[in-house]
Amino acid sequence: MEPATTAAITSFAGKALLPLFQKAISKGLSLAWRSGSEEAKTIFQLLKSDDSAKRYCEHAQKILRIRTIFDPDTIHDIPNIYHPLSAKSKKRQAIKIESLSDITGLTEFKKDNIFVNLVGKAGQGKSTSFKYIFGETLKEGNKIPFYFNLRDFGDGTIEEELFKGFIHFVSDIEFSTFTLLLQSKRIVIFLDGFDEVESSKRGYWLKEIEKLSIRYMADILVSSRPDTEICRSVNIENIFLCDLSKQDIFSIIYKNSKNSIASQEYISIVNENKTLEELLVSPILVMLFMSTYHMLDTVPDSVSRFYEEIFICLYKKHDKLDKPGFPREIKSKIVEYDAKDCFSAFCFLSFRKSDYGYSDESMLTYFRSALDLCGFDTKEAESIKVDVVDITNLIVNDGYDRYSYIHRSIQEYYTARYIKGLPDEKKKKFYDKVISSDGSRGSYGKVIEFLSDIDQHFYEKNFILEIFNVTGIVDINSGNYKKPSLSKFRSDLEMIQIDLLVLDDKISANSISYPDNHDFSLLDWFCFNTDEKYDKEFGINDIMNEVSKHDLNYAMKKLEPFLLSDSCDIKKEKNSGVLTSVYRVIDAYELTNALGSVKHLFNLYSSTCKVLYDDICLHTFKKVKSRDEKIRFLDF
Known part of the structure; x- marks a missing residue:
């Protein structure tokens, strides 16, 4: 060599x-x-x-x-x-x-x-x-x-x-x-x-x-x-x-700042601001704080504010902090706030295609579409691409005709920002699509979390309340609670698939999942909710925990008629010289009914529905109704 x-x-x-x-x-x-x-x-x-x-x-x-x-x-x-x-x-x-x-x-x-x-x-x-x-x-x-x-x-x-x-x-x-x-x-x-x-x-x-x-x-x-x-x-x-401790924050600052004086300044700010300390729960937020602090009049008071400010800070003042007198030349004729809107459209267009990395040509294609959406000359695509990469560095080139975000959450925040700016009927269509059976819920989870902060009223009215409406536990007109029905719970269970693994003639519950394009269930709530308060409430993991309590080999006599029927999806996995396994996919209702667990699970489900209604739905309903009433009587 x-x-x-x-x-x-x-x-x-x-x-x-x-x-x-x-x-x-x-x-x-x-x-x-x-x-x-x-x-x-x-x-x-x-x-x-x-x-x-x-x-x-x-x-x-x-x-x-x-x-x-x-x-x-x-x-x-x-x-x-x-x-x-x-x-x-x-x-x-x-x-x-x-x-x-x-x-x-x-x-x-x-x-x-x-x-x-x-x-x-x-x-x-x-x-x-x-x-x-x-x-x-x-x-x-x-x-x-x-x-x-x-x-x-x-x-x-x-x-x-x-x-x-x-x-x-x-x-x-x-x-x-x-x-x-x-x-x-x-x-x-x-x-x-x-x-x-x-x-x-x-x-x-x-x-x-x-x-x-x-x-x-x-x-x-x-x-x-x-x-x-x-x-x-x-x-x-x-x-x-885990979330960062104060000492974690300080260590990240020390290790990433080249300037000891600047490090002490950052640490002093964190020490003096309890709200900021509580906000900096992850390394990306510490980095955003360090990147924007000298360029802002006030310290951001929310996660979304960090993301909102980062584009302009880097686009307009990137080199003024580190290299005074040598600002990089902006190639595009588009002013910074319009460039921010174009970048948001770029993120949205690529995110909805599940595109998180780009070639040079695909990046230009997305920027042309973004410029067109925002009403600007598509000939600016090359210039704004260069500005985003060379000036903001929010997207970087790895040297192999491959561009990627400095962090994926950048794309998710600016996708949310673009959605927020859409007309109400388009935003409503977006939320309907996410709640509907098109398989979007998982991929849009972080985007929706950002929307819950930056577009709170519309999010609460058209996502949170609509979830409870679709799941049938609230009268959307009166806001009154409706007890869940066993038939609705059964239909929710029937959507859930459990993989039974047969290995050396022993059956075990292997994993649990929803099929693609399934209808919304209250159990989906746990895919969006990030509040640890509800970790102990009923979720789909409780179904697997209940199944795992049973000896599935002993229950085989009850399950066998179904497992051998055409309605059970059987997937055989074989390989010479190693273990042979057989996957049998069964819906959660068939399995839990055979095990005699449906009533127990329904009781857990019902109690959680009431908890979610009391803690989230009722409060949200009253808040949305009050705001709508006040807006209705506005006069100009």
Whole structure:
């Protein structure tokens, strides 16, 4: 390998990647391999070659380098700026996570069976933490980590998609040998961004990831936002990132600010402002605070205000703070506030297509459409694209004709901002679409959360009250409570699918999900609600918990007629040399009725309906009615 090439891939917080990787490979070859997988050692031997090692280290370095909103011009090694975040599981107290062993220490799994989902809200740092742990796993050298972005997967099986990525490092291997490597216990598979997978494909990929764990006993880490389908799998253990403490905030400021005087100033502001301290619950908000503080007259008092101010701050004054006298030239003839509207339209147009990253040409196409929507000359597309990338840095170019947001929540906020500005009839159509059976609810969750803040009245009237109206527990005209009916609850249960896994003749409840395009149920509330107050109320996880209490093999006699009928979707998964599994998909009513649990679950459901009505619906109804009355009597 050429010295210059080696130097280009050796930066990892002062550590040389190539020696780390080669040492880990040698260690892996010297350790015991799972019985039957020894043939896969040939892959490790091939990975030791200069070309394969170089490709792996280039790949790893790309993963371990990021830009930040506060300093988007610099590519940082993650360990140099990373502050270890705290995480907790349902049964264990929060600890700082700095390694793979910290994560597995929070789980109930045995050390030889790692299957963990790192769960974090938008901007909470899950992807950065995920990548940091990838790097630490490589440094430890006990197992070789392989990182994959789930959104990049095609339409193959999990084995096929992993194999496609793997042959980038070692091309001269057989697929059958690769499957032995999956069983070897000598690698860890990092699957980032389950929440970024298209909602229509998540059910498929959940089953594929579960198969990877069950069939191969592979070590797997997944990352996701809360309330995605993978969070409800009984085979995976969820580890939840915690909100930042004051000391976390200070550490992030110190690690990311190049100026000690500025760091002290930021910290003083946080110390003096309790509301601000309580607001800065995630790393992205600390970064937004640091980026906008010197450019604002007042400190933002809400999360949405941070996002609202960031575009103008960066577009108009980006270099005035760090490089006085050398402001970057704005290419576009569009003034900054109009440019902000165009950027909002750009975000909306691409978000509704589930497009989170762009080529140069697709970015121009979206900007032309955005300019046209906002009434500006489409010839400005190239100029405004350059301004957004080079001046705001809210979208960055990774150097491979691939553009992406500095953080996905930027796209979500400005999508919400664009929706807010639409005519009322268009906004109503949007909310109707989200509530209806078109499968949009999951992907629009964060957008709706932003709308609840920036367009509160319309959101409450046309989303919150409409939800309760559709679910049938309120008279929308009087606001009076209507007791839920057993027939409505049954129809809700019938929409929910439970995967029963038959493995070695033992039946277990594997995961729970809704089919695509299902009608709205009150149970969907828990996909939107972020208030921890309702975590203990009834939700779809209670259905799985109830099912899991029973011996499903014992109940097989009741279930067998249905399971053997044409109405049960049976999916067989087979692979020579490893475990054979059969998935049987059954609706939740059929299963819970066979287990005699419907009445118990209905009572839980009914009590939660009343709690939600008392805490949310009634208050919202009175507030909306009062505002509408006041507006109706306005005179000009």
